Amino acid sequence: MVEGPAYMRFADALCSEHQERITRTGFWVPELPLGNGLDVSACQACIARVNKQVAVSGPGLEIRGGMGQWLPSDQAREYAAVHEAGHAVVGVTLGMKPLQASLSGEGGQVDWDTESLGRLDSAVDRHNYAALMVAGAVASKQWLAHQGLDTPANRLDAAQSGFSDLLTLQTALGEFADVPKLIAVASPAVDQLLADSWPQVMAIAKQLQDRTHLSGEELNALMDAPPRERNEAQSAGQQAPTKAAATSKSTRSTKTAPTTSIGGTGMSLIDQARTTLAGTQERGNYILGALRQAQLDLETNATEVAGVSTEAQTPMEIAGIYRQALEQIDQVMGLVSQAATSTEAYAVSLQG
Helix, strand or coil, X not given: CCCCCCEEEHHHHCCHHHHHHHHHHCCCCCCCCCCCCCCHHHXXXXXXXXXXXXXXXXXXXXXXXXXXXHCCHHHHHHHHHHHHHHHHHHHHHCCCCEEEEEEECCEEEEEECHHHHCCCCXXXXXXXXXXXXXXXXXXXXXXXXXXXXXCHHHHHHHHHHCHHHHHHHHHHHCCCCCHHHHHHHHHHHHHHHHHHCHHHHHHHHHHHHHHCEEEHHHHHHHCCCCCCCCCHHHHCCCCCCCCHXXXXXXXXXXXXXXXXXXXXXXXXXXXXXXXXXXHHHHHHHHHHHHHHHHHHHHHHHHHHHHHHCCCCHHXXXXXXXXXXXXXXXXXXXHHHHHHHHHHHHXXXXXXX
């Protein structure tokens, strides 16, 4: 047996299919239902890659995930601090009240006042809580890009290192919402928010590196604005997430952002989603109208070309092609109508 490394990088243990899927989503969670088929321990192609390395290194092979192990110590500490700063920036922007943030060893955490996190039965609060929990991983990925380290392998390790936050999200909201859908909606918004607030992210990260602990007041001060008051009508008399769900923990992660500030007020993720869905519905109706017009034009062309000659082969062939196109448009209209119905149903669910 040839002597080799006693460890294997997480990214190297993945088959090409899992590499593509995890890179595309930006997140990796092994457990269902969030896993969505990403339990690599059950993938024969992934197992074959690991066994190949075991044949070289021996049975003591260790698969190591997380970016911190592949960075110099100073960069690893900054990477961890940025992850926690991402949570802090997004939470404060959404009006949540931070109690403290800390950094130690391979990771850190941000603690929140549970009442400021809102209600589990409020769609707005669920979307905002999802934004809070994906923020660390999104911030980490943005940091990789800023450092010129946004390689395929690093993206995979960053995705793996943020999974504990997503498991916390699943534990808190799993019985109330479709958590994978919440993540899909929250992630692009968080990405934009953190990109717009990157100076604040780095300011908090630097202080965490230097001092290892920041109070809630210090976090707010570094954001250069106090947290916005929540709408009392939105949060009165409702259950908040449990204390376990009120702490965003990490071992290290990636990037993303959730609200757009307008005149000092915030548009929540769910408001953004509703606005996006309304635009989608409007365009869908336009598409259906255009397709109906195309149907009429195709039928007219087919009829007129066929009328040129009922005996000549070429006009009849042309008319046949138009009618084939007409059938295909019927199929496209069915798909667009199905998408419109699903969009409308999802928009209604956001009002819950």
